[in-house]
Amino acid sequence: MAADPAILHQIFDFTDYSQLLQLVHNSIIAGAILGVVGGLISVFVMRRDLPFAVHGISELSFAGAAAALLIGINVVIGSLIGSIIAALLIGTLGMRARDRNSIIGVLMPFGLGLGVLFLALYKGRGANKFGLLTGQIVAVDTPQLSWLIGISIVVVLSLIVLWRPLTFASLDPEVAAARGVPVRLLGPTFMLVLGLTVAMSVQIVGALLMLSILCTPAAAAMRVTATPWLTAALSVVFSTVSVVGGILLALGGALPISPYITTISFAFYAGCRIVGIFRERAGWNRRAVPAG
Amino acid sequence: MPSDPSVTPDPGPASDVVLRLQAGSLAFGDRTLWSDLDLTVRPGEFLAVLGANGSGKTSLVKAILGLQPLSSGQLSIAGRPPRRGSDLIGYIPQERRLSPTTLLRARDLVRLGIDGQRWGPGWPNAGRGRRVQQILASVGADHLADVPVHLLSGGEQQRVRIAQALATDPTLLLCDEPLLSLDLNHQAAVVGLIDGRRRSHNTAVMFVTHEINPVLPYVDRVLYLAEGKFRIGTVDEVMTSQSLSTLYGSRIEVIRLGSRIIVAGIPDIHEHEHEHEQGETYNSEVVG
Numbered sequence: 001m002a003a004d005p006a007i008l009h010q011i012f013d014f015t016d017y018s019q020l021l022q023l024v025h026n027s028i029i030a031g032a033i034l035g036v037v038g039g040l041i042s043v044f045v046m047r048r049d050l051p052f053a054v055h056g057i058s059e060l061s062f063a064g065a066a067a068a069l070l071i072g073i074n075v076v077i078g079s080l081i082g083s084i085i086a087a088l089l090i091g092t093l094g095m096r097a098r099d100r101n102s103i104i105g106v107l108m109p110f111g112l113g114l115g116v117l118f119l120a121l122y123k124g125r126g127a128n129k130f131g132l133l134t135g136q137i138v139a140v141d142t143p144q145l146s147w148l149i150g151i152s153i154v155v156v157l158s159l160i161v162l163w164r165p166l167t168f169a170s171l172d173p174e175v176a177a178a179r180g181v182p183v184r185l186l187g188p189t190f191m192l193v194l195g196l197t198v199a200m201s202v203q204i205v206g207a208l209l210m211l212s213i214l215c216t217p218a219a220a221a222m223r224v225t226a227t228p229w230l231t232a233a234l235s236v237v238f239s240t241v242s243v244v245g246g247i248l249l250a251l252g253g254a255l256p257i258s259p260y261i262t263t264i265s266f267a268f269y270a271g272c273r274i275v276g277i278f279r280e281r282a283g284w285n286r287r288a289v290p291a292g
Numbered sequence: 293m294p295s296d297p298s299v300t301p302d303p304g305p306a307s308d309v310v311l312r313l314q315a316g317s318l319a320f321g322d323r324t325l326w327s328d329l330d331l332t333v334r335p336g337e338f339l340a341v342l343g344a345n346g347s348g349k350t351s352l353v354k355a356i357l358g359l360q361p362l363s364s365g366q367l368s369i370a371g372r373p374p375r376r377g378s379d380l381i382g383y384i385p386q387e388r389r390l391s392p393t394t395l396l397r398a399r400d401l402v403r404l405g406i407d408g409q410r411w412g413p414g415w416p417n418a419g420r421g422r423r424v425q426q427i428l429a430s431v432g433a434d435h436l437a438d439v440p441v442h443l444l445s446g447g448e449q450q451r452v453r454i455a456q457a458l459a460t461d462p463t464l465l466l467c468d469e470p471l472l473s474l475d476l477n478h479q480a481a482v483v484g485l486i487d488g489r490r491r492s493h494n495t496a497v498m499f500v501t502h503e504i505n506p507v508l509p510y511v512d513r514v515l516y517l518a519e520g521k522f523r524i525g526t527v528d529e530v531m532t533s534q535s536l537s538t539l540y541g542s543r544i545e546v547i548r549l550g551s552r553i554i555v556a557g558i559p560d561i562h563e564h565e566h567e568h569e570q571g572e573t574y575n576s577e578v579v580g
Contacts (some may be wrong), residue, residue: 046393049393163412164408171391171396172401178359178385222393226396226397229416231395
């Protein structure tokens with residue numbers, strides 16, 4: 001079965017690769033930062049069962065970015081505003097899981113609809129439009145990179161401070177509250193941090209495929225280990241390799257970046273599931289032999 | 293006539309009192325859960341807290357944990373007002389399924405009992421690791437240390453939760469229906485562990501339950517909450533047809549059957565109202 005060489009050439013093309021690398025220098029740095037931040041936060045997206053919330057925030061972030069594109073301001077600011085509004089709404093109205101899902105279900109199509117409207121009104125370059133939904137690599141200029149670095153520092157510092165109580169509150173909110181963890185405050189606070197992460201990722205990964213770096217890496221890691229630090233470390237590695245690897249592979253082709261990122265990310269997940277199956281066969285819930 | 297002064301002895305010096313509640317009342321809107329509640333718990337004492345649905349057992353637990361202010365009255369834990377996250381109290385909740393998405397090991401759960409409320413990631417620490425192992429061993433759960441918590445059976449989970457509650461070396465073990473949904477063997481094992489701790493460390497135990505029989509051999513006194521009223525005393529004083537009939541204001545039969553107590557005729561209380569007022573999810577209880 002011979003693949004059409006033209007199609008293959010569209011997907012992988014490594015001519016003039018070194019010059020291209022120069023051009024996307026910023027994007028690779030951005031991708032690495034995104035990988036680290038995404039890998040860390042995906043641990044809590046999993047622990048707090050928030051993949052759907054990530055998707056909901058993404059669509060409002062997309063609407064914000066599209067609005068920014070239309071009125072000609074910095075797209076990062078637009079996506080930040082969209083993200084923060086979504087995070088606050090979901091964080092405050094959706095304290096309980098069942099309320100949360102319905103609120104997200106309502107917000108998501110509204111955000112997507114607004115975004116489509118703004119894009120339809122926008123008369124600029126078509127690539128910009130599509131990029132917000134499916135990601136792009138050439139879009140990262142130096143001021144945007146500065147934004148990205150700034151937001152990343154805020155997100156990573158917040159996660160480090162919140163790590164232990166947030167773990168406690170995610171596992172067992174009732175006991176955590178009894179031990180003095182401000183459980184009710186942590187939910188919305190984490191949602192805000194998640195909103196920041198989504199806003200900085202929309203530009204590169206695209207709104208539709210955000211979960212490939214904000215959910216899949218930790219979901220994969222949790223198939224193979226229950227040790228908390230190892231989960232976080234593996235998740236960061238998976239996420240970073242997905243984004244940077246995706247950028248490097250996408251460089252030559254004429255396609256959006258997202259299929260490359262999502263495919264690598266999915267491959268990690270599939271691999272981890274297979275390892276997990278063997279692990280379960282070997283008895284993951286094995287008990288050490290009780291003494292005596 | 294909610295309490296008999298003869299069974300609530302003089303509170304004595306504060307140092308010898310783990311918990312003291314004086315004229316405590318708790319009301320939500322115009323609904324009073326309990327009022328004028330006087331209660332003293334001493335070191336090494338096993339107090340069972342019984343009552344129908346919505347009688348305010350869980351709210352009493354929350355008040356002791358510092359999560360629910362009293363409407364009136366004074367509450368002190370070891371002479372001081374209740375404080376959220378106090379190391380003096382070890383809290384054991386009811387067994388529930390832990391989500392597989394929060395993938396942590398039994399040792400991580402115990403470790404959160406030590407310092408889970410502190411900010412920061414909590415870098416690995418050999419001393420703390422040994423402490424966790426010791427606590428797990430003290431409840432006979434060292435072989436479970438590396439098992440993911442969602443794979444623990446109900447009885448194993450409660451064993452690990454007791455370890456978590458003991459992490460701060462508490463003077464009061466506050467148990468909120470820890471036997472619910474456990475089978476009889478595991479119930480006995482869990483109660484045995486809690487009682488063992490009481491005997492070895494003179495830890496006071498407040499045991500909220502809708503079913504007195506599993507704890508009957510260990511109970512020193514009973515606090516029975518119902519209809520905004522209460523009774524405190526020994527099992528023989530509180531668990532009688534007369535005493536409970538007075539409390540509920542309707543005919544209640546208490547039957548002693550060998551070493552078991554069977555209570556019949558407890559009216560159905562509207563749990564939903566109570567749930568709503570607190571804005572919290574309560575697990576439904578079964579009246580025994």
